[in-house]
Every structure is written in structure tokens, then in C-alpha cells.
Amino acid sequence: MELTFWGAARTVTGSGHFLKTYGRAIMLDCGLFQGSRQIARQMNTEFPIAPASVDAILLSHAHIDHSGNIPYFVNQGFKGAIYATPATTDLTRALLRDSGHIQEKDIEFLNRKLHAKGEQPLPPLYTLDDAERSLAQFRSVYYYRPFSVADGALQAEFLDAGHILGSAFTRMTINENGRQIRLLFSGDVGRKNMPILRDPDPTGEIDCLILESTYGNRRHQPYAGAETLLCESIGRVVGRGGKIVIPAFSMERTQEIVYALNNLWNAGKLPHVPFYVDSPLSVNITEIFRNHPECYDEEIKKVFLTDPDPFGFEGLIYVRDTQTSKSINKLREPCIIISASGMCEAGRILHHLANTISDARNAVFIVGFQAENTLGRRLVEKQPEVKILGDTYKVNAEIVVINSFSAHADSEELREFARQAAASGALKKIFVVHGEETAALALQQTLTADLPNIETVVPKRGETFQL
Ligand SMILES: [Zn+2]
Numbered sequence: 137m138e139l140t141f142w143g144a145a146r147t148v149t150g151s152g153h154f155l156k157t158y159g160r161a162i163m164l165d166c167g168l169f170q171g172s173r174q175i176a177r178q179m180n181t182e183f184p185i186a187p188a189s190v191d192a193i194l195l196s197h198a199h200i201d202h203s204g205n206i207p208y209f210v211n212q213g214f215k216g217a218i219y220a221t222p223a224t225t226d227l228t229r230a231l232l233r234d235s236g237h238i239q240e241k242d243i244e245f246l247n248r249k250l251h252a253k254g255e256q257p258l259p260p261l262y263t264l265d266d267a268e269r270s271l272a273q274f275r276s277v278y279y280y281r282p283f284s285v286a287d288g289a290l291q292a293e294f295l296d297a298g299h300i301l302g303s304a305f306t307r308m309t310i311n312e313n314g315r316q317i318r319l320l321f322s323g324d325v326g327r328k329n330m331p332i333l334r335d336p337d338p339t340g341e342i343d344c345l346i347l348e349s350t351y352g353n354r355r356h357q358p359y360a361g362a363e364t365l366l367c368e369s370i371g372r373v374v375g376r377g378g379k380i381v382i383p384a385f386s387m388e389r390t391q392e393i394v395y396a397l398n399n400l401w402n403a404g405k406l407p408h409v410p411f412y413v414d415s416p417l418s419v420n421i422t423e424i425f426r427n428h429p430e431c432y433d434e435e436i437k438k439v440f441l442t443d444p445d446p447f448g449f450e451g452l453i454y455v456r457d458t459q460t461s462k463s464i465n466k467l468r469e470p471c472i473i474i475s476a477s478g479m480c481e482a483g484r485i486l487h488h489l490a491n492t493i494s495d496a497r498n499a500v501f502i503v504g505f506q507a508e509n510t511l512g513r514r515l516v517e518k519q520p521e522v523k524i525l526g527d528t529y530k531v532n533a534e535i536v537v538i539n540s541f542s543a544h545a546d547s548e549e550l551r552e553f554a555r556q557a558a559a560s561g562a563l564k565k566i567f568v569v570h571g572e573e574t575a576a577l578a579l580q581q582t583l584t585a586d587l588p589n590i591e592t593v594v595p596k597r598g599e600t601f602q603l
Pocket residue numbers: 197199299324
């Protein structure tokens with residue numbers, strides 16, 4: 137069996153690796169590389185194997201850095217099945233449509249600039265139509281149901297990764313020349329005791345592990361304090377007559393915040409002011425969350441016994457249309473607005489921030505990771521002035537950072553995950569992927585010290601290993 141690392145090798149986005157056995161090729165994830173436009177274009181359009189020669193894709197979860205290049209791959213001739221859990225299939229459908237739309241808009245903007253310079257226009261990476269077409273190739277498979285891939289070249293099974301709704305570890309068994317190899321691809325590893333989702337499953341006995349390392353060199357705060365901090369901060373800001381804006385990713389973070397607010401509301405701890413979820417994609421994704429109880433943990437199942445809708449409460453209003461969005465923009469009385477995008481780079485959140493940020497009574501709650509050079513990061517850094525939609529605004533609003541909502545295992549949790557994977561004594565090799573180089577190398581060092589008998593490798597893009 138041959139394993140070639142391609143995307144998310146010594147970087148975090150563009151997850152995608154290739155496995156060859158019995159002359160068949162199987163791709164693990166088909167994610168979008170996100171970065172500067174020119175590099176992204178190159179990274180997203182080059183593959184070590186022609187898409188037409190790939191037999192199947194095994195998709196770990198819906199995040200766009202794991203699924204977002206599927207429409208391009210299909211466009212380039214990939215005709216095989218895309219296996220994913222039912223929740224991942226539904227979430228990916230919503231996200232790929234949204235991504236197709238974004239790709240079209242992005243290229244329009246770029247082409248206007250190229251036209252002004254007298255240069256040739258470029259086609260989008262893919263269109264909404266391409267995204268729609270690729271959806272026909274999805275095959276949903278529930279957790280814990282082994283299935284056969286590429287005419288039996290390998291057997292696979294999805295285990296719960298506890299990272300986002302539907303996220304999976306892909307456990308594969310390959311029988312080659314009388315030898316059996318059990319390989320587990322982690323996708324992204326979740327955390328224990330997070331709301332809504334179950335804890336990550338144990339790997340069982342495996343020979344080889346492909347492990348993510350996003351937070352390979354960092355620790356998170358435990359989730360336990362998040363609801364209290366959220367509650368106290370809302371009380372303080374509303375008490376002084378302020379408005380609260382919460383930038384949140386449409387998928388997972390929005391539902392986690394709504395679920396936490398719902399618990400606080402049920403406990404009678406929230407002020408009676410309007411709460412808004414203002415993003416059409418967030419509204420659609422929340423509907424998908426409601427449709428997949430097979431992914432829920434015991435805690436949310438208990439909430440369901442007394443509350444028919446843990447993603448809604450009296451006072452919470454879901455907003456799809458632009459007109460209502462504009463009207464809440466103008467509100468001056470206390471209210472809470474949850475909107476996308478999560479890093480304040482685009483979308484309705486920009487209008488809400490522009491209307492809120494300069495009044496000292498107001499607050500912005502930062503509940504997710506903010507990458508460098510984003511507006512969200514500038515707010516975390518408490519810069520005195522920021523640019524929003526071309527205008528400069530004084531930042532007088534209070535910035536509240538709540539760190540404990542991360543969906544990724546931190547360095548200690550990844551270490552514990554690797555230790556349990558090694559517990560049976562069968563594990564021989566760990567490939568560390570999906571982390572900035574410093575994070576991946578730091579995790580390699582920790583794992584080598586913890587598990588000296590296991591070879592831990594940080595592969596480079598294009599590196600091939602025989603297993
Ligand atoms: Zn992810």
C-alpha cells in the first residue's frame with residue numbers, strides 16, 4: 137500500500153491525501169487550500185494523480201478545508217463515490233453551494249481589477265452549478281457500519297470524531313499480499329465534554345495513524361466556564377444599555393452559542409431582550425443540526441426531554457431576509473446579534489460591527505479563532521481604530537474574548553488521543569498532518585518522547601510512503 141501526502145502537509149488547509157492499493161486510488165478528504173489568491177489557485181488545481189484515475193473519496197467532515205475542492209475535482213473528471221456520514225453529506229451540500237457562490241463573486245471582483253489593468257479575465261475555480269453537480273456523487277454511511285470501497289480494495293468504517301456535527305475518524309482495513317494494515321485517518325480531532333456532540337471515539341487497534349496537529353503546540357481553556365462567562369458578560373452589557381455583536385461561523389459555533397444561550401434562557405438567567413441569528417447560511421445549517429439527532433450526546437438528549445427545541449427559545453429570532461437584517465442594524469436598544477462570517481471578513485457581520493463598534497456601551501464577543509490579518513484579529517488585539525467596508529471606525533466597544541469554544545483537541549488532548557491509539561501495542565507509525573509547521577513539529581517531538589517505539593513523521597507535500 138502506498139500513501140502520498142498532498143494537502144494540509146505542514147500547513148492547515150487543503151486537507152487531501154492519496155492511498156493506492158491493488159492499482160486503485162482513494163483520496164482522503166478533498167479540501168480547499170485557503171491563502172493568498174495566487175498560491176491558493178495553484179495549490180487547488182494540482183494533484184499527484186489525475187482526478188479521473190481516483191476511484192473514491194472518503195470525506196472526514198464538512199469543513200471547507202476538508203471538502204471545499206470537491207466540485208473542482210469532479211469538474212476535472214473524478215467520477216467515483218464520495219463517502220461521508222449523513223450529517224456530513226447534508227452540511228457539505230449547504231457549504232459547497234455557498235462556496236460555489238463565493239467562488240463566482242470572488243472572480244467577478246478580481247476580473248474587474250484585471251480588466252482595469254488590461255489583462256485577460258480568469259474563470260472561477262468552480263461555480264454554483266459545478267457544486268450542485270458534484271452533490272450527486274455523495275454516498276451517506278452511518279457511523280459504525282463497515283463498508284467496502286473501490287470494489288473491495290479496502291474496507292472502511294466511520295467513528296465519531298467529536299469535532300463538528302457528522303465528523304468522523306475513517307478507520308480503514310487493507311488486506312494486501314496476505315498482510316493486513318489497519319489505518320486511521322483522524323480528519324480533525326474534537327474534544328471531550330463539548331456541547332451537543334459526543335466525545336471522540338477511541339481508535340481501537342490500529343497499525344498506522346494519520347493525525348491532525350492544528351493545536352499541536354497550544355492549550356485551550358476547559359469548556360466548563362464558557363456559559364458562565366457568556367452569561368455574566370451579557371448581563372453587564374445589557375445592564376448598561378449596550379448592544380452585543382457576536383461574530384460566529386455559520387456551522388457549529390453558531391449552534392453552540394445558541395444552545396448555550398438556550399440553556400441559560402431555560403435557567404432564567406438571560407435578560408428579556410431580543411436575540412438574533414442573522415445569516416441565511418446559519419439558519420440553514422441550524423435546520424440540519426435539528427435533523428441529525430443520531431449525532432447528539434447524552435446531555436442534549438436530556439434537554440430534549442423538557443425542551444422540544446434546544447436551538448430556539450422565546451426571544452430568539454432567526455433572520456434570513458436582507459430587509460430584517462437592515463432593520464436590526466438600526467436598533468439602538470439592547471439586543472444580541474449573532475452573525476457571520478466568523479472572522480469578520482465578509483457578510484452581514486460587517487454592517488453590524490460598523491453600527492456598534494464606536495459606542496462604549498456596546499460589546500463584541502469573540503468566540504472563535506481569528507487568523508492573522510483579519511478584522512477579527514485586529515479586534516482581539518484591541519487596535520484603537522479599524523477599517524470596515526472602506527471606512528475607519530474608533531473601537532470604543534468592549535471586546536470580550538471567550539476562548540473555550542474550540543472544536544479542536546489541544547496539544548494535551550492530541551497527546552492523550554495518540555496514547556490510547558498506541559495502547560494495544562500494534563501502532564507502528566504516526567503521520568502528523570494538518571498543522572502549521574511549528575505546531576506539527578512540536579507535536580512530533582512530544583509524541584516521540586511519549587511513544588519512543590513508534591515512528592512519528594511530519595510528511596511534506598508530495599512525499600510518498602510504502603506501508
Ligand atoms: Zn474541521
